[in-house]
Amino acid sequence: SAAAVLELLDIRQRAVYDADADPRKYALRKSQDNPMVKALYARGGFLEEGPCGHRSHHLLHTTYEDRSAHIRALKAKGIELSF
C-alpha cells in the first residue's frame, strides 16, 4: 500500500510535466509569452505600470501576521508540538 501511494504521487506529478511539454494542451511554455498577460501589463492595460506597480501592490500583494502567540499559550499549558 505504501508503494502504491508513492507511485500515485509520482504519476500525478509526471502528468503535469507531460502536459507542459504537450503543445496541444499548452501552446506556450513561458508566462511572459502569454498574450493575455501581455495585454494586462500593456500600455493602456489594467496594470500598465507593469508588475509590482501601484495597482499590483494594492490588488495582488499582501501582508502577513505573526501568529506565534497562540502557540506559546498552548505550550505554556503543557501541550507538546513538533516545533
Add this chain to the structure above:
Amino acid sequence: MTEETRKRPATRAMDLSGVRVDPPGAVRTMEGIRNTVYSPGATDPNTLYFVEVDPAVCQGCGECSHHCPTGAIQETGDGTRHIVDPSVCMNCGQCLTHCPYGAVTERVSYVSEVLEKLKDPDTVVVSMTAPAVRYALGECFGMPTGTWVGGKVHAVLRRLGFDYIWDNEWTADVTIMEEGTELLERVKNGGKGDKPLPQFTSCCPGWIKFCETFYPDLIPHLSTCKSPVAMLGPLAKTYGAQQTGTDPKKVYTVSIMPCIAKKYEGLRPEMADSGRRDIDATINTRELAYIIKKAGISFASLPDEEADPILGMATGAATLFGTSGGVMEAALRFAYEAISGKTLADPSIKAVRTGKGINKVSVDVPGFGPVRVAVVSGLQEAARVCEEVRAGTSDLHFIEVMTCPGGCVNGGGQPVDDSIMEASLFKKMMATVNKRFNMRQVG
C-alpha cells in the same frame, strides 16, 4: 458586446432546478470523505476546524499523527485522535488523505451555497480552478490516475452554469510576472533592509500559516505576492467585471482547489482588496466531483473546451504550479530571460523537479552568474531550511515550499486513493484491539 463575451463558446448551461440542495449542517459523503455542509460567512478562520477526527469512527491507529507535520493531531484519553487547537493545524488535510478508516472529516463545505448561486439568475458566478485539479478530477469518474482533464473541467463548469470560466493558471502566469519581478528587485538591492534574501514562495496556504505561526521572524522573507487564486479573486471583481461590463456586486467567485487550506486562505479578512470579499467560496476536487455527480453530468464523455480567454488563457509554466518544483521552474523560465535578455532555448529545467525533501540547485544565468534556489516539499523539511535562514547561513536567492508531498497534485482536497481506504485486515484488527485496551485502561 464585449470582446470577452464574443469569444465565449455557445455551450448552454444545464437546468439545475431539479437538483436538490443539501441543508446547512447536513453531512454528506463526497468521494469517500464526510463533509459537513457549512458556509462560514465572515467568521474568523482561525477559530474554525476545517478538518476534525470523528471519535466514533477513529480506531486510534495513529496514521494521522504520523502524517501531521506540526503535531496538531494528538491522542485523547481513549486512544482516539483529535486536533488539539485550530491554531496548530495548517489545514493541509494530509491526516485525512492517509486515514485508513475515513475517520477524518471536513467541517467547512460551500457546496450548497455554490449550487444556490448557480441557480440564481442574478448572480454572475465565476470559476477559479487551480492547476492540480485537472490532474485528479478524472479519477472520480473512473479515469486512470494522472489523466489530464483540463479541457473537460472547462466544459463541465460551463454546463453547471458558471458564467465565466476563468482560471488560476492564468493568474499563475501573472504570479510569475509579479513574484519574479519582486525577486529581481530583492537581488538588485542585495537583500538589504525590509526585503531580505532568500525570498520564499507564497502560493501554498499551509506553508504561509506555518511561517506566520512557527517562524514569524522570517515573514520579511515571504514574497508579498498573493497566491494565484488570491490574485484572481480581486482581478475578477475589477478587471474582469470591467472587461465583461458586469456589475462587480453581482460577481460570486468560486475557488476550486486540490486543497483544504485554501478554504482558510479564502476567509482571511485581508482578502478584500476589490472592495468586497475577493473569494466568495472555496471547494475542492472531491466537492466538485460531488456537484457534477449530483447534477448527473457524464463527465468522461465531455469534449475539451477552452477557458474564457481574458482571465483564462494560460501557458505550460502555469500548469507546473500543480507540482513541487513547478513554481520554481516557471519562475526560472522568466528570470533567466529577464536577467540575461536572452531566449531560454529549452524551457524544461529538470534539475528543480522534486518529489520529496529538499532539493538545492544552482542555475547559471548569463550576465548574472549562479542563481541559487531550493525546492522544499513538506513542512518538516521546510523547518530545516527555515533554521538555516534564521541562522543566516543560507546563501540561497529563492526557495519554493509546498506543504503536501510532491505538491498540490497530492493535496488534501484531492481524491483519496482506494488503497489507503482499504487498509489491511491485520492493521484494522490491531487498531481495534489497541482501542479496546486503551478504553479499558481509562474506564
